[in-house]
Amino acid sequence: MTTIPQGDLRLLESDIARRMLDSTELARLAYVAQDGTPRVLPMLFHWNGTEIVFATFGGTAKLNALRARPDVAITIDTAGPPPVVLLLRGRAEVAEIEGVAPDYLTMQQRYYGPEQGERAAAELQEPGLRMARIAVRPAWVGTFDFMTRFPGGLSADEFARRGR
Template sequence: MTTSTVPQGDLRLLDSGIAQNMLNSTELARLAYVAADGTPRVFPMLFLWNGKEVVFATFAGTAKLTALRARPDVAITIDTAGPPPQVLLLRGPAEVTEIEGVAPDYIAMQQRYYGPEQGAAAAAELEGSGVRMARIAVRPTWVGTFDFMTRFPGGRTAEEFASRGQ
């Protein structure tokens, strides 16, 4: 899909090569949210893309979950340093669901990032421990991409970007 004319923020950017590369990568996603004290936080996390949502898994009872329930609007970035860099920016509300035991998404993330053995080991380590986990799902409502080759920050053209500051 050619996305050079699709404006930043448009959900059609999820179909772009940049977005698909990042959503299918094993780069960490950085989840940005507002903490209970009103200050910003950014937390790097393993993630899954299920075609509609970016999904994270974490342990229940954390301050992060309390903050997400109070202020569900979040931002996510998944990126590579390059060259050329590839950057996917997402925004949307986070939905938190607590789960008794080990979250299936947690095991899937362990397998995706570290392989089948690590996924099985992670599950075995927590099995029967009485652990409680949470699933954080973010359905994007805003999407931005840039790679400094075909798309530039702010949706500018290569010429506009090159002439900045002149």
């Protein structure tokens, strides 16, 4: 996988990508707000094999911004050492849902366990609740772990010489 270039969707099959997609690290969703300024939100996520999915409450400014400008970037990473990083780019698709989004329950259970996940979803069950599902199908994938892959596609030696 070290010879696969950054941006190639085959990197989704790499150990780095699988580790991050299976992790309970927060994903950071970057998008452009209605006022044209960038935003980054740490969010729980679920990888369903083809999309990275987020759930949020309906009627928020971020949903309007995502509908207006659906191109997003996502990072899932560990602090390390060494850091391990998965970078994704794609277009967000937003769907509003009456009640608790099934993906919200899936995320809560994945991050906090079955009992706590059920409890968190049950606490939200109220008439009139609207949630939204944000799904991003990756169009670009990048990975680095500072052991087998380095930022910018550099080799370990090239990375060590940077700035000199």
